[in-house]
Amino acid sequence: MNTLTALQSVPYILPEIILAVGICVVFLVDLFIKGENKETVGITAFAFFLAAFVSLTVSSNPPAFLFSGMLVSDSLNTYFKYIFLTSGAIATLISMSTFTSRKINSGEYYALILTATLGTLLMSGSSNLLTIAMSIEIVSIVSYVLAGYNKENMESSEASLKYVLYGAMSSGIMLYGASILYGLTGKLNLHEIYIFLANNSVSTYALTFSVLMILGGIGYKIAFAPFHFWCPDVYQGSPTPVAAFFSVAPKAAGFSLLLRFISLTFTNDVTLANWIPALEEIGLREIFIVVSVLTMTIGNLSALSQTNVKRLLAYSSIAHAGYMLMGISALSLRGAEAIVFYLTTYLFMNFGAFFVVDYISKKVKSEEIYAFKGLKTRAPFLAFTMTVFLASLTGLPPMAGFVGKFYLFSALADAKLYLLAVLGLLNSVVSLFYYWRIARAMYLEDALTGEKVEFELGSGLLASVLAGFTILLGIYFNPLSVWIQNSMTIYFG
Amino acid sequence: MELAIFIVLAVLAISSAVVVITQKSPVYSVLALVSTFFALAGIYVLLNAYFLAMIQIAVYAGAIMVLFLFVVMLLNLKEQYYVENPKKIIGGVLGLAFVFALLFPIFEIEKNLVPESQMPVGDAYNIGIRLFTDYVFPFEIASIILLIATVGAIVFTKKHS
Secondary structure (H helix, E strand, O other): OOEOOHHHHHHHHHHHHHHHHHHHHHHHHHHHOOOOOOHHHHHHHHHHHHHHHHHHHHOOOOOEEEHHHOEEEOHHHHHHHHHHHHHHHHHHHHHHHHOOOOOOOOHHHHHHHHHHHHHHHHHHHEOEHHHHHHHHHHHHHHHHHHHOOOOOOHHHHHHHHHHHHHHHHHHHHHHHHHHHHHHHHOOOEHHHHHHHHHHOOOOHHHHHHHHHHHHHHHHHHHOOOOOOOHHHHHHHHOOHHHHHHHHHHHHHHHHHHHHHHHHHHHOOOOOOOOOOHHHHHOOHHHHHHHHHHHHHHHHHHHHHOOOEHHHHHHHHHHHHHHHHHHHHHOOOHHHHHHHHHHHHHHHHHHHHHHHHHHHHHHHHOOOEHHHHOOHHHHOHHHHHHHHHHHHHHHOOOOOHHHHHHHHHHHHHHHOOOHHHHHHHHHHHHHHHHHHHHHHHHHHOOOOOOOOOOOOOHHHHHHHHHHHHHHHHHHHOOHHHHHHHHHHOOOOOO | OHHHHHHHHHHHHHHHHHHHHHOOOHHHHHHHHHHHHHHHHHHHHHOOOHHHHHHHHHHHHHHHHHHHHHHHHHHOOOOOOOOOOHHHHHHHHHHHHHHHHHHHHHHHHHHHOOOHHHOOOOOHHHHHHHHOOOOHHHHHHHHHHHHHHHHHHHHHHOOOO
16 A cells, blocks of 8 residues: 655645645735726636646656645546636636626635535545545535625625535534444555454444435535535535535545445445455445435426526436436446536536536626527527536436446446336436526517627636537547546555 | 543533524623533543543633624624524424434444554644644645635725725
């Protein structure tokens, strides 16, 4: 096993260090710029995301456990870091186009986005119960502040308060579960816990309970049922760029943590084919089957009756978490690959949908579906990109979402979970109804006013890049899927 | 003897914790929380964690609780009245069931605990060594959490002109 000391580990966490430096620099830049020069802070933050991204591409470190086993660095972790840095950068760009006043466009805001991204990077690298708890805590605390950032807005404050209450509760539950797991095994490091569980028998009841409670803490970040209640209120109340960020980065981080936790604790097999008996005893597969069915069904059925587009997208993001959880219940390498692929496509399509909603609601001053009526004449280009994102979220070919779903369902078929696959397909059909409602409002219904929605070049560019990726990954997905297959070597020491 | 002390401390901790959430006056709640923290500090001493016990009293029972009291008095909070809500009973029953479900795993843990003879002494020296070698990374993460929590508090309290 390659376990490095603190000093040896430093080159491995270069992106994290760059982000941490970025947090401080953004504060300083904010101090020194004067007047209404609102873009400077955002550009600085974006530059640091870019620098972290570049440092990730140029570094080539062999897989290892870092900081005496606190973190793990392997190709899966690296892949996830790309996802987080990209979503942080996109969130920064959306924020710069949305927040027009210098007051909101402040150093604190971008420092919070940088910190949240740093937290997600740490979440995906955690291999120790202590680091898991602390990295989740970073992301949570930042999220509370970001959710309530729009202080003048009552809904935003409500979102923040609800988030704090749920977050505190789920952190408590998770820590209690972790303490039971520590009590059972005497280890904090996930790999050492695996070694203990493989060689000793522990009480199944206590183990089930502790794993369930830890899953509760992770599940709160992913927003799977029954830990999803905060999600619609928080997404609706938060500033839209923040909601877009919440729906992608912490969710992806939760999934990477989930993959890491399950694989490190219950196996040391790189092909994820052999699991220790404890996994069967606590019925982890069954737990995930139930949770995924619950999550996607609740998400989709609740989305049907929504009239607020942000709330609708919040329920849709719950449903998508449910789809990805199906991949977890396959408990196979192909399931894990499918999740990672799905997350990548989800990054582009969900950010895109939130971005268009943000843009339109800012111009039209409404987040209801009727604000989208007749958008084909009022803003033809944005209506087209929105249709691309919605089709992809539904999973229609030739969009990226279709390929993601295809991988998921084929992983399920591989694991012989046919009933689950059928339920997932039925859920996709249900989701067609509510995504179609937005598309119908845009194309088939008459606009309330004939006034054109003002078109901004930067926003148009961002929307077309996101839509471009959504289409491209639906047609030419082979390089990405090869990349993901090569990234799926989890390091077990 | 140790068991007797533990039981006294545990009962004190739990009963004052119950007082915290049942008292209608916030000041009494805060004072009860102080006594919970003292009882916890006693339990830390029983676990050989002397340094942690000291910190618990100095930081939590001392500094933080004084701040709490300050805030409560500054805001001049009146007695809080609860809205009666039938959902509360369901919540209470579920919560109690959860507590009992939580109690069982604890009895399973006992056999794997570290034997007392091998239990290290939690003094400042040992904690310092561990904190700056094996646990240096979580220690640094904690600094980021504190920084961002401070920033968050300022964001929420800052007045826009």
